[in-house]
Amino acid sequence: MSKGYDNPSYEGNGKLDTYEKEDKGANGIQNGGDKQFVNEDDGKREKFSFRQLWLFTGPGWLMSIAYLDPGNIESDLQSGVVAGHRLLWVTFWASFLGFLMQRLSARLGTVTGKHLAEICYESFPKVPNVLLWIMVEIAVIGSDIQEVIGTAIALFLLSKEKIPLWAGCVITLVDTFTFLFLDRYGRRKLEFFFAFLIMVMAISFGINYGADLPPQGEIAIGTIVPGCTGCNKDWFLQAVAAVGAIIMPHNLYLHSALVTKNDVDRSKKSTIRLANFYTSVEAGISIGVSFLINLIVVSVFGHVLHDKTYGEINARCNAKNWYPEMFNCTIDSNTCVATDNVDADLYKGGIALGCTYGAAFTFIWAIGILASGQSSTMTGTYAGQFAMQGFLNLNWAPWKILVITRLVAMAPTLFVAGFTNIQTLTGLNDILNTVMSIQLPFAIIPCLCFTSSRVHMGDFRNGPIQKIIICLLSIIVLAINMIFVFQYVSETVPNKWYFLVPIVIYFVSYFIFVGYLAIYLFICLGFEQLTKFQFLRRIYKLEPFLEQTLDIP
Structure with missing residues (x-):
């Protein structure tokens, strides 16, 4: 089997090969700018080219939208409500960890010319491959439901509750086909459109931020200085939830395919x-922008709702005559106590902004949520398309994959939207964040496997120090997510045997599969002595390692 960098060039939008007919350096990279890199093929130096970076711009911005989906925005909101500005450092480091993982994913696609799902199909036997596909599709569908909920809530707010939630869900289904139609006119046009939606989010949330500037010193300290002074159980769970919300499993599959x-x-x-350098720079810039937007949301609600009681917010709403019933604990349908600290979600958070700054700020918030839901809708569609095409080796038309994933995601959402209330619908986000956390190992471990493998990456595999750092960080992230999952399950699942037995069976099977992937990871990390065991040769595809034999004692 040939090493990744010997694979033929992949047809696409045209990046490095764009300069085949222009002035270029010896390595096919356009010269320009003022920063230089060493071309190891001939010892010459190549300058940093902003024009070349521009040609690489696109995949990273599409990928970064997953960091701004409605599930993440609600997690930011709740982080601000629960802990003010003191958990901003968690958002920062979670974004940094997300960048490291996205960088690995992009390197895999750049070096091999294949995306993560395709390499899983080639590298794992049929049963593990199908199981991986199911797990990724669950993540895609869970994310899809969050996007549908976010868009439906945004339309609900913008129409002053004239567009019912179920109708908002249907509208979201229809407009996804519109975006797919736009894609037929070129990926570049779609990238520009999504960049516009990110700008809409930045402006919308930025207006709320500027309405009454939060304490800038507290924000800076909360972002830079890790700590948990005076933190409680709610703070800890919110920090764990923030990590789980930011790092999305299907996003690793998406990014590797886009590049x-x-x-x-x-x-x-x-x-x-x-090429690896430019994709990393683009990913870093796009995730940096998404972090700033997340920071704005945390800061706004840390300033507006942290340590505020239902009674205080109700007084604001009465003064502005804006949804005076929303935080009124004397109404039987509101299960709250006036002296308790307020909690919030996408819907109540938007109302609270209107009660604090004026009705216009509820609509401005809703515009940002609408942009978030609409932009992340298409990235979820792409992720589902690449997963199905790669894991199952299918080449269906995108609209067929869209119909399947959309209908599966839409059925439970429409049911909840049609037969329950807004509180139940927004409460689904907590369940879906738990689902995302459960699926995370099935993206992180394969990504670590293949980017560390000499068989797949050749000279571009992760180095020893990088392997240690990435593996340790991944263990931390996975452990944090498992804490969140078990905490959520223990608090929400009734203590009855007929509930607990299926959950125990599921998690035993779950950890067996994670262990199966972990053994393959050890082989890819360099412990190739394991390939000597006949049992492992029967349950893994180890032929590539045996064909490119190293001196294994």
């Missing part, structure tokens, strides 16, 4: 090296 559309000459190591 394969870059046209790279994989016969030259220097070209691949610079």
Whole structure:
């Protein structure tokens, strides 16, 4: 089996090969700018090119939308309500960890010309491969439901409750086909459109931020200084939830697929090296922007709702005559106590902004949520398309995959929207964040496997220090997510045997599968002595490691 960088170039939008007919350096990278890189093929230096970075711009911004989906925005909101600005450092480091994982995912696609799902199909036997596909599709559908809920709530607020929640769900289903139609006119146009939606989010949430500037010193300290002074159980659970909400499992599959559309000459190591650099820079910029938007949301609600009681917010609503019943604890349908600290979700948070700054700020908030839901809708569609195509080796038309994933996601959402209330619908986000946390190992472990493998990445595999750092950080992230899952299950599942037995059976099977993937990870990390065991040769595809034999004692 040939190493990744020997694979033929992948047809796409045109990136590195765009300059085949223009002035370029010896490695196929356009010269320009003022920062230089060493071309190891001939010892020459290549300058940093903003024009080349522009040509690589697109996949990272589409990927970063997952960091701004309605589930993340609600997690930011709740982080601000629960802990003020003191958990901003969690959002920062979670975003940084997300960048490290996205960088690995992008490197895999750039070096091999194949995306993560395709390599899973080639590298795992049929049963583990199908199980991985199911887990990824569950993550895609869970994310899809969050996006539908976010869009429905935004339309509910913008129409002053004239568009019912179920109708908002149907509208979301229809407009996804509109975006797919836009994609037929070129991926670049779709990338520009989503960049516009990110700008709408930044402006919308930024207006709320500027309405009454939060204490800038507290925000800076909360972002830079890790700590938990005076924290309680709610703070800890919110910090764990924030990590789980930001790092999305299907996003690793998505990013690895999007970068394969870059046209790279994989016969030259220097070209691949610079391609890896530009994709990393683009991913870093896009995730940095998404972090700033997340920071704004946390800061706004940390300033408006942290340590505020239902009685205080109700007084604001009465003064503005804006949804005076929302935080009124004397109404039987509101299960709250006036002296308790307020809690919030996407809907109540928007109302609280209107009660604090004026009705217009509820609508401004809703516009931002609408942009969040609409933009993340299409990235979820792409992730589902790439997963199905890669894991099952299918080449269905995108609209067929869209119909299947959308209908599966829409059925439970429509049921809840049609037969329950807004509180139940918004409460689904907690369940869905738990679902995302459960699926995370099935993206992180395969990504670590293949980016550390000499068989798949050749000279571009993770180095020893990088392997140690990434593996340790991944263990921390997975442990944090499991804490969140078990805490949520223990608090919500009734203590009855007929509930507990299926859950125990599921998690035993779950950890057996995670262990199966972990053994393969050890082989990819360099413990190739394991390939000597006949039992492992029967349950894994180890032929590539045996064909490219190292001196195994």
